[in-house]
Amino acid sequence: MEIVLGPVMEAVADVVVVVDLAGMIVHANSAALLLSGYEQAELAALPVASFLVDEQSGLRTGTRQRVVSDHQVVRRDEAWLVTKHGARIAVSLSAAPVLDEEGTTTGIVLVARDIREQRELLAARDAEIERREAAETELRRVMATIEERLAQTRSQLTLAERRATLGTLAGGVGHELRNIAQIHAFALDRMATELARKGGSDEGRAAMLELERVGEHIATHARRLLHLAQPGPDHTSALDITLVIRDVVAMLQGAGKLHQVNVVFALPDAPVLVTVNKTRIDQIFVNLVLNAAEAIGSSTGTIELAVRLDPERRRVVLEVRDTGPGIAADVLSRIFEPFFTTKGADNGTGLGLPVVREIVESYGGTLTASSTLGAGTTFRFDLPMSSGR
Ligand SMILES: Nc1ncnc2c1ncn2[C@@H]1O[C@H](COP(=O)(O)OP(=O)(O)OP(=O)(O)O)[C@@H](O)[C@H]1O
Ligand SMILES: [Mg+2]
Structure with a gap:
């Protein structure tokens, strides 16, 4: 067997060993010696199971069975050659029977290829x-x-565009109103002259006074709208915000807007000075309190107006809370959009909150809304504290 196989085994670059039926190595080629570090004599005394291992353990009996009895050629991709020093070298293995002239298996030839x-x-x-x-x-x-x-x-961007549209629109309306106010003033002048010439009645003079007031009102609104379009330098002064709040509430109560509403003040006792423009701050509270009152609607409810100081940030924090129905999440995310209203085009412009936000932001503040359905809504914003306080 050795004699027949010897030259063939040497001609192969792969490791070739011949094993007898007892599983002992009977011959190994030079490649086997080179890779394993064993001498021929050492290998010849070794059971193949400790030289070539298959699936982590020694060459399986099942494998041997198939080669010896069934004359099959068996291949294993996952196998290892164990060197003399115990290192494992990854090899692919094939095993084939060695047959004698009668076709009886006399051993197994194993070929291992180094696949590292x-x-x-x-x-x-x-x-x-x-x-x-x-x-x-x-x-x-x-x-x-x-x-x-x-x-x-x-x-x-969309929001910025809408704000720009809002500005343009406000400017247009402001312009128109200013023209009307001027025409109104001219007409009044002419009437006053006529009245003086003809010597009018007390009632006529009273009506004239009323018309003059209306004219002033129109002119003021025209100025505000124009201001919204081009917010230039603002006339500001130090105001006690707690007084502003009480004034606005009194004004709205006088106008019959807070019938169903219980108004609660949570204000510091001492004056709280903020340097702002009076008209614009009025605008903030009128809008927020009216929204709250409209939310409460014909049921009864409470509006709370709160002021507290944040001395570290030198800001005054203001809150308008109501016990109205609250705002659903999908609505809440849109309330600051210009022209967004849930009150119908006849009842709401949807400009209240965007204008309020604009004013708050012009003072470096932030306006936020939080709401719980069925419990109510809180609008919170902050304004600059006057220096010296
Ligand atoms: N306190 C609040 N409670 C519940 N919903 C509110 C409250 N405040 C505002 N909203 C909602 O936000 C929407 C937008 O308010 P915004 O003041 O901008 O416009 P409006 O009140 O609808 O119209 P306008 O101010 O011209 O009367 C309202 O239509 C309403 O749905
Ligand atoms: Mg409103």
Whole structure:
């Protein structure tokens, strides 16, 4: 057997060992000696199970059975050659029977190919695939972030556009009102002259006074609207905000707007000075308190007006709370949009809150709304504290 196989075994670059039926190595080629570090004599005394292992354990009896009895050629991709020093070298293994002239199996020839390089290549390829997958995931994440930012920018842009539209609109209406106020003033002048010439009645003079007041009112509104379109330098002075709040509430009560409403003040005892424009601050409270009263509607409810100091930030924090029905989440996200109203075009312009926000922001403040359905709504904003307090 050795004589026949010897030259063939040497011609092969792979490890070739011949094993007898008892599983002892009877011959090994030079490649086997080179790779394992064993001498021929050492190998010849070794059971094959401690030289070539299959699936972590020694060459399986099942495998041997198939080769010896069934004359099959068996291949194993996952196998190891154990060197003299105990190192394991990855090999692919095939086993074939050695037959004599009668066709009886006299042994097994095992061929083991060193596949370490192949394994390394595979591992490198796996690592590369993993790296690419990680890069792809990162790319997708970055793209999602960019898309999110883009959506944000888009909605900010829409809001900015709407604000610009609001400004233009306010400017247009303000202009028109100013013209009307001027015509009104001219007409009044002419009437006053006529009245003086003809010597009019007391009633006529009273009506004239009333018309003059209306004229002033129109002119004031015209100025406010024009101001909204071009918010230039603002006339500001230090005001006690607690007085402003009480005045606005008294005015709205006088106008019959707070019939069903119980108004509660949570205000500091001492004056709280803020340097702001009186008209604009009035506008904030008129809008917020009216919204609250309209939300309470014909049922009864409470509006609470609260003021507290944040000395560290040098801000005054103000709140208008109501016990109205609250605002659903999908509505809440839209209430600051110009022209958004749930009151119908005849009852609401949807400009109240955007104007309030505009004013608050012009003082470096933030206006936020929080609401619980069935419990009520709170609008909170902050204004600059006057220096010296
Ligand atoms: N306190 C509140 N409770 C419940 N909903 C509110 C409250 N304040 C505002 N809203 C909602 O926000 C919407 C927008 O308010 P905004 O003041 O801008 O316009 P409006 O009140 O509808 O119209 P206008 O101010 O011209 O009367 C309202 O239509 C309403 O749906
Ligand atoms: Mg309103």
